[in-house]
Amino acid sequence: MARIELRGLAHSYSTHPKGDADYALKRMDHVWHDGGAYALLGPSGCGKTTLLNIISGLVIPSEGQVLFDGLDVTRLPPQQRNIAQVFQFPVIYDTMSVFDNLAFPLRNRRVAETEVRARVEEVADMLELTGELGRRARGLTADAKQKISLGRGLVRSDVAAILFDEPLTVIDPQLKWLLRRKLKQIHERFQLSLIYVTHDQNEALTFAQQVVVMSEGSVMQLGTPQELFERPAHTFVGYFIGSPGMNFLPCRYEGGAAMVDNQRIPLAKSVLDHAPHRGVPLEIGIRPEHLRIGANPVNGALPAEIAMVEDLGNFKIVTARLGRHMLKAKLPEDDAVPGDHGWLTFPPDRTRLYADGRLVA
């Protein structure tokens, strides 16, 4: 497996790009460590596939370099990069048995047959394909075929990286859940370098150690699922990660607190130490999971109207109106929700400040 470095990388599909808008990928510099599980996550058109294709060699970037373990592979075709790829739709040989399909990438590399057998059986066991090994692929369901595609991607242990392009999109939801868990286990066991494109945050957050959140050709944040949840680096990440996304309220900075209209919301000392410059639009952000709603006016709580309560089984989503602003709170199912009026508390250690969309401190 390899350490992957993206050095001054940028890509425009246009031959004469005139400005930022002509770039599908804006300039980026990253080092992704050997054996890491990375998810490229973002809305449609943000550049995930372009970045994956540059790493695999299907696209040559218009600027910058891709290095595998320090070796410049920018201009090498996919076959010369020693990678495995799994696509959205199954790529298998219908006329071959499941065993032979899984063995194909190994036999192609002239791996000894005893090792082929051991490795195929191991991968089949992990993907629960053992019972199917002797069957022809032709008669299998689309889901089983995609499992074989995953298996073919995972069967070689000597690849620099395994690249997945939304491989679970066409899979039944129940199996999808199972396969995500399996991929995570497989990664933990073999420490493979995995790069996984998805627009599904659940998929990215369950599977990846590091999530690369992209928007409009830029990496907005690269972090663990916990970092993205606790400290979104940008308001985009706050909205995009979480369900519902983070609440943002425009504010002023005054006397060591955020003022939302005329309501005072205290901030943590770590934020105050990085008081933002004047003249920059400010917002506070708080996750629905961290906003508290009570029936009584405890110290520092702000009066709000309860506009809606949605009971979603394990939890409730409460929509509250604070002056002109609507906020969402996510409460455990057993928590009481006040009637028409309640009191909102913003715990300072959970309340983030954003200046021009970027996290302060």
Ligand SMILES: Nc1ncnc2c1ncn2[C@@H]1O[C@H](COP(=O)(O)OP(=O)(O)OP(=O)(O)O)[C@@H](O)[C@H]1O
């Ligand atoms: N071959 C191409 N020629 C020209 N423009 C392209 C080409 N492929 C992608 N683009 C453009 O580049 C931008 C990024 O596309 P890309 O497919 O990388 O995004 P994505 O995040 O993978 O989207 P999706 O989730 O829809 O696949 C988009 O604006 C897209 O229209």
